[in-house]
Amino acid sequence: MTVSAIRPVDIQSHLYASFLQGHTADIVLRISGRWKALYRLHRVVLIQADFFRSLFTAGFAESSQQSRPRNRGVEEIHITFDDSNITRAAFEICISRLYGGGPPLHILRSLIPTVAQPLSTSLIALHDGEAIPDGHHPATPRLLLSVLATAIYLCIPTVASQALSLIFKTLGPHTVMPYLNFALGKSIDSTRPVFTDPEAAVGLEHVAEILEDDPDSGSSVSIADGDFSYIPVQPSLSGLRQGEGSDAAFQEILSDDDQSDAGHAPSFHNYGPISDKIGEACACWLVRWAKDMLDTEMRTEDSAPTNEGSQTVDPPVIWRRGGLDPAWVNAIVSADTLFVRSERERYDFARSIVELRRRDGVTDSEEQEWKKMFSEAIYYENMGMEDIIAISHDKSEITSRSFVPISTQTALWNQSMLRHRISARPKPPSPATAQGLPSPPARDKELGISLSTAELGLAPESKDSLTSSLEQKLHYPVPGDSSWRMGDNGEESGDPSLKTAISMEDLFTFSHSPCAASARQSSNRSGTRKVATDKDTEICSTESTFFGLKRERYANSECLDKDPTGKRRWTTFPPCRFGVEFWDIDSLKEKSRLYSQTIWYAGSLFNIYLQVVKKKGQTQLGIYLYRQSTVEAIPPSSAPSPAANGCGRSSESLESAESNQSQPLPSSSPVVDRPHMHRGISYASFGSSPPRSPAISSPTFNSRTLILTNSISPPSTPMMMPSISPSVGVVSPSTSLSIPYTSSPVTPQQPYRDPRASISAYFMISCASATGSSQMRFTSAPDLFSVGQSWGWKTSSLRTEEYMEVGESAASAGNRSAVNSLRATVVLGLI
Secondary structure (H helix, E strand, O other): OOOOOOOHHHHHHHHHHHHHHOOOOOEEEEEEOOOEEEEEEOHHHHOOOHHHHHHHHOOOHHHOHHHOOEEOOEEEEEEEOOOOOOOHHHHHHHHHHHOOOOOOEEOOHHHOOOOOOOOOHHHOEOOOOOEOOOOOEEOOHHHHHHHHHHHHHHOOHHHHHHHHHHHHHOOOOOOHHHHHHHHOOOOHHHOOOOEOOOOOOOOOOOOOEEOOOOOOHHHOOOOOOOOOEOOEOOOOOHHHOOOOOHHHHHHHHHHHHHHHHHOOOOOOOOOOHHHHHHHHHHHHHHHHHHHHHHHHHHHHHHOOOOOOOOOEOOOOOOOOOOOOOHHHHHHHHHOOOOOOOOHHHHHHHHHHHHHHHHOOOOOHHHHHHHHHHHHHOOOHHHOOHHHHHHHHOOEOOOOOOEOOOOOOHHHHHHHHHHHHHHHOOOOOOOHHHHOOOOOOOHHHHOOOOEEEHHHHOOOHHHOOHHHHHOOOOOEEEEOOOEEEEEEOOOOOOOOHHHOOOOOHHHHOOOOOEEOOEOOOOOOOOOOEEEOEOOHHHOOOOOHHHOOOOOOOOEOHHHHHHHOOOOOOEEEOOOOEEEEEEEEOHHHOOEOOEEEOOOEEEOOEEEEEEEEEEEEOOEEEEEEEEEEEOOOOOOOOEEOOOOOOOOOOOOHHHHHHOOOOOOOOOOOOOOOOOOOOOOEEEEEEOOOOOOOOOOOEEEEEEOOOOOEEEEEEOOOOOOOOOOOOOOOOOEEEOOOOEEEOOEEOOOOOOOOOOOOOOEEEEEEEEEEEOOOOOEEEEEEEEEEEEEOOEEEEEEEOHHHOOOOOOOOOOOOOHHHOOOOOEEEEEEEEEEO
16 A cells, blocks of 8 residues: 655644644743733744744753743743734734744725725725625734734744735825834834724634733624624824814823733834835825825815714824824925925925914924924925015914015025026027037036035135035035835735745845946937936935935035035025826827926926837837927826816816817937836735735836937927827727827916027936835936927836736726826926
8 A cells, every 4th residue: 555645735734733722832932012921832833933043043041951941841931022013913923924824814905005096995985894704814004014023023034025015005095104103113002093903813812821911801802703894993083173182182092002902101113124115115105195185184174074874984194283293294395206286386285284283283393393394395496476475475374474484585586696697698609600610518508506515615715705605505416317216116025936035134125226227328319328327316215314205405514524525516506396297198109298287497498298119019108308499389288087087186187177279299209229127026925825805016127227318309380289189199989088188288487588509407207106105216417408308218117007007907087087197206407
């Protein structure tokens, strides 16, 4: 008779059964922390985790046979968790994963943002009562953070990586504050819970032997027969108004939990680069959705209370008191990547936040931060005269004080200085005079308003009047060429089928993904050059820089410290910042252009356009900064289609979509074959068997080559065209509208014009992902912009499901809302 060999799966099943029943254990763990219990386990399984391997074999006192007490004849080790983020359920899930089992995690569908629902449906309702499949553990935000903290403590990289992927997957309106607070080192108890959490891991309730001082069992949640349902925690927000302060109200809400569960005040724990990864993703999300979430919170403040019994929920607290700290509000308002369309809109955004918070009372600490914010966060020099005058007379309805504590005369003076620099430049020679003469060098195209670090550090006796006056001014760096991926970097892969081993060292290695060629080439006749990543522009994403949001702006002495080589260049004129938005880009035809609104800055007109390029079966999307001719017709700008539903659409979007008159698009130069970026997808599951929740999609860059290209459009005669432009996109048969839809062009006011045919400008374009958890940030060193010339990037990454709806699952224009768009922020400066 042939005896069949024992299969590995049989051994795994045997070990897991022994774990559940506590049989043949050779080690007892006495756990002290948020809970106190005994666990009867097996060393041969535990040493898969580096924590236990070191504990048993690396010479610790616990590794000595004589030092161990015995429990029913089995050696006992006492472990105290000083990390208050480690909970019983998370610990039991991590231990069960070492045995190859444990409950799969079920994520509430409304917490998962998608390209179609980028803010997730949780902003409308949290689907309270959604049934949890039998044997699954509810993956609440609090549980995911606890699993991550526990896996890091025990050194189980696969579990930590999968937990991190699920955190990125569920980043949204109701989770951004818990995740950000965790990244800032705060306890998981510091944020109002969204859902109730089971105390023990589902199916593992009897694994632990709870000791006599077990926390009050009344706070636990039992699960039986698979009938557990999510119960959203809905504490009243009435205590957040008039004088009570949200901090006190929230502590009262959580007082029972804190006393019975933690037993002490919440502690602070930072997890190094892992905390920075989460914080950076939260920062990317906040700057993309800042204005949308503020509008939501303000509408709630002004609306009637929710009817009793309704499934709708109160919006998350982000901008109201009890949400972001005042310093974080200041950092977001100051951020170059904050999505606002203009500097005036940035001021209005900041003003609304301050007035919203003042409704709950005026505090000295906040007022000091608001004074700093209105002094430094907004570039008043880049506003029009009418806006500056209006802001100077704008006063708070609550305090009756002006919002802007500084004199607006400074902004007007700086405007005049820049205009003088532009207007006083020698006029270029006429074409007849210039025939046969070589083109002037790029330096001749500059205004002379930038200085190198070495020039800033000249000795006093050699300083001229210009450098002497700079000592008291702030300096803005002139960037070099670079491209970085921020936020959810998608480097974690938890799919067992991929057989990808990950170590704790890999998990703690935090590096942005550069998407650039390794060498830089000068511009050639086709107007294309490879982009080399300038290490000086590498982004520092730590708590001190608000995870990459902090602007670079320094005093004279700080510039010298930041650049020991003395080669970087600086300017005292703040750059122009504006936001652009594009809808239905999946319908854009090859080589057609979809334009943003046109803005005026320093005597020139600029806009951003998208262009689809196909080469060898691959589709790329280019995004370009274009210097618009002042004598040509302004191109129509992208707008949400009137056929789209109104969910999430702002009043500005509605106004911009009232008409659809197109104008002829300038023709583009032939596209040159260049390398491009590819984007791969890795899938991760969390559990011993594939969970019933959707798979995790984690994007990453496989090829790190990016091309900076330019093109020059020949002048065209302005002319009016029919309201539908079939050359831009496709015509929707149901609505007879051209998709992508465009609104009537608006010509900005032009106080003066730059007479130069070519200018030297640097710029940065940051493209936010559809859900907001990541962004691609491109910066360009100063380039020459002739009238009708553009510089930008093309990449296949912008044509993936991370940034737009693709494939058969893409919704029609009529089923989309105004939030289904590609948003980008632009920073533009002259030198």
